[in-house]
Amino acid sequence: MCGSTIRTYEPGDEEGIASLLRTCFDTFRNYGLDGERWLEYLRINPGMKPEGAYILEEEGRIVSHVQVVEKDLRTPLGVVKVAGIANVSTHPDFRGRGYASTLLRRALKDYKDKGFPLSGLFTGFASGPQRIYRRLGFTDVTLDRYHLAPMMDAEKFASSVKYISVSEFVDQNLKAIASIYKDVGAMFSGWPPRSEVEWQEKFVKRLACHSFFCIPRSEGDFMVAKEGDDVVGYVVGMRLPQERETYNVLEIVCDRCRVDVLQALYNWIVNRAKDIGCKAIRSILPPHANYERVFKGFASIVGRGVFMIALLNLKDLLGSTVGKRQLAECAPSLRMKLTVGEQEVKLNIKGNEVEVDENIPPDAEVQMPPETFNKLLFGIIDVKEALLDSAVKSLCSLNTIRSALDVLFPTTPLHIWPADHW
Numbered sequence: 001m002c003g004s005t006i007r008t009y010e011p012g013d014e015e016g017i018a019s020l021l022r023t024c025f026d027t028f029r030n031y032g033l034d035g036e037r038w039l040e041y042l043r044i045n046p047g048m049k050p051e052g053a054y055i056l057e058e059e060g061r062i063v064s065h066v067q068v069v070e071k072d073l074r075t076p077l078g079v080v081k082v083a084g085i086a087n088v089s090t091h092p093d094f095r096g097r098g099y100a101s102t103l104l105r106r107a108l109k110d111y112k113d114k115g116f117p118l119s120g121l122f123t124g125f126a127s128g129p130q131r132i133y134r135r136l137g138f139t140d141v142t143l144d145r146y147h148l149a150p151m152m153d154a155e156k157f158a159s160s161v162k163y164i165s166v167s168e169f170v171d172q173n174l175k176a177i178a179s180i181y182k183d184v185g186a187m188f189s190g191w192p193p194r195s196e197v198e199w200q201e202k203f204v205k206r207l208a209c210h211s212f213f214c215i216p217r218s219e220g221d222f223m224v225a226k227e228g229d230d231v232v233g234y235v236v237g238m239r240l241p242q243e244r245e246t247y248n249v250l251e252i253v254c255d256r257c258r259v260d261v262l263q264a265l266y267n268w269i270v271n272r273a274k275d276i277g278c279k280a281i282r283s284i285l286p287p288h289a290n291y292e293r294v295f296k297g298f299a300s301i302v303g304r305g306v307f308m309i310a311l312l313n314l315k316d317l318l319g320s321t322v323g324k325r326q327l328a329e330c331a332p333s334l335r336m337k338l339t340v341g342e343q344e345v346k347l348n349i350k351g352n353e354v355e356v357d358e359n360i361p362p363d364a365e366v367q368m369p370p371e372t373f374n375k376l377l378f379g380i381i382d383v384k385e386a387l388l389d390s391a392v393k394s395l396c397s398l399n400t401i402r403s404a405l406d407v408l409f410p411t412t413p414l415h416i417w418p419a420d421h422w
Contacts, residue, residue, distance in 0.1 A: 003059060004057065004099075005056070006054070006057075006103065008053055008055065009051070013062065015035035017055070017062060017065055018035045019062075020063070021033055021038075021065070025087075030242075041212055043201065044201040044202065044214065045198070045201075045212075045422075046195055047069045047084065048070075048422075049070065052068035052069065054066040055103075063093075064094065065087060067085075068083050068085060068086075068107050069083075071083075071120070073118075073189070073190055073416075074192070074193075074412070075189050075321070075378065076189065077318070077322055077409070078321040080117060080118055080317060080320070081115065082119065083107070083111035083118070083119040084120055085104065085107070085119060085121035085422075087212075088103075088121075088129065101136065104132075104136055108312065115313075115316055116312060117311070117313045117316040118311060118317065119309070121133065121307075122308075123305065123306060124305060124306070125143060125304055136310065137310045137311070138308040139309060139371035140371065141309050141375055141380055143306050143307075144304065145300055145302055145303065147282070147299065147300055148298060148299055148301055149280065149297050151270075151279055154269075154298070155274070157294070158267045160267070161263050161264040164226070164263075164264035165225070166223050166225050166226075166264055167223065168219065168224075169222040169234065174199060177199075178196075180231070180232070180253055180254065180255050181194065184254075184256070184257060187257070188415045189414045189415075190378060190414045191416060191417075194420075202214070203419070208419035209238070209248070210419070211418070215240070215241070221236065221238045222234070225254060225265050232258065233262070234252075234253060234254075235252040235253075235265045235268065236252075237251075237252075237269055237283075245277075246280045246282050247269065247273035247276070247278040247281045248281075249269055250418055251417045257286075258290070259293060262290055262291065269281060281298075283295070286415040287413040287415065309377070311340060311370055313343070315345050318345050318347065322354045322355070322408065327354055327407050327408065328407070329407045330351045330407070331349050331404045333350050334349045334404040335348050335349075336349065336362055336363065336365070337362040339365070339366065340370055341369070341370040345358075349404050349408065363394065364393070365392070366390050366391075366392050366401065367390055367392075369390070372386050373386070376409055379412045379414050382409075382411045383402055383406050383411075386405075
């Protein structure tokens with residue numbers, strides 16, 4: 001590290017960052033990323049800020065880079081601030097020196113100090129980067145899963161729906177669409193809240209097809225479902241430049257996940273894909289019975305990607321969530337010490353109230369592995385499974401502990417749409 005400098009972005013660095021990303025990633029190279037487009041990301045994505053761009057220099061040359069994207073993600077505990085890790089890159093001539101790990105440690109420390117209790121990222125499963133992230137405290141939460149069908153299979157399940165029409169999005173629809181997105185999101189973990197700026201920049205002015213990548217919006221790409229004059233759902237889909245024979249459903253959301261609205265949008269998807277000559281339809285769908293019912297002709301396929309989480313501060317996580325709200329249901333009274341890895345916190349649960357209180361003598365102690373806690377937090381496993389992976393020492397029954405934690409951690413399945421990846 002002799003002669004190296006670690007710092008955050010300064011004006012003028014954008015060209016060096018863009019050059020490094022083009023060198024390290026085919027996606028950015030094919031996308032034609034340059035300094036101007038990199039600066040555009042700061043406007044499109046409110047969570048991407050200049051102070052989140054970490055740089056390692058050798059003799060004035062940017063040779064390694066990490067971008068932190070600030071996200072708000074839903075969990076059973078409430079909405080949590082997450083330091084999203086993206087664009088981890090080191091120039092091929094400087095690899096093997098631990099530069100990316102050094103930048104990541106610096107970024108994680110800084111964002112922990114800023115009060116971010118979690119960090120999260122997406123990477124390839126069984127890859128070199130995944131091994132690095134695990135050494136830094138990240139654990140696997142879940143693998144990517146997508147749904148795919150040949151056109152001949154998708155067409156079998158298209159059927160007419162009375163009273164639901166599908167038409168082109170217009171600006172007046174945005175308020176209703178944003179409200180539906182917010183209401184449905186409460187059923188899932190992940191599912192980030194979206195600001196007005198994000199809706200405008202990622203869906204109205206252009207379309208965010210995945211994380212940083214946006215393309216122009218064309219007629220037929222953004223459609224709304226209506227029941228009479230009321231907007232009840234929407235779908236975003238297109239044929240991407242790199243997948244000419246596949247129609248990609250980027251987002252499909254409707255009021256209360258209604259089957260009739262989903263079916264009407266599904267019918268439009270099938271007809272649209274057929275009209276533009278696609279041979280298959282692909283989508284990432286929320287884990288919900290009504291989506292499965294409508295998309296029953298699709299195969300569910302596990303991909304190569306993995307979503308990972310690092311717990312930065314357990315006390316901050318619980319203090320910023322359970323300390324601000326009452327529980328939705330009454331829970332058995334329980335004074336518990338929860339230990340996750342090397343971090344611990346004491347919780348006082350009474351009826352529909354819960355608070356962090358480090359002075360209480362615990363009735364129960366639960367030692368939970370970080371990988372188990374992170375899966376519980378994002379709805380991949382339930383409390384029963386989490387307790388089976390944990391060490392429990394208690395003066396009360398295991399059923400009391402489970403009942404209390406069931407109220408604290410209701411199972412909410414994970415879903416994050418491609419436009420909200422980082």
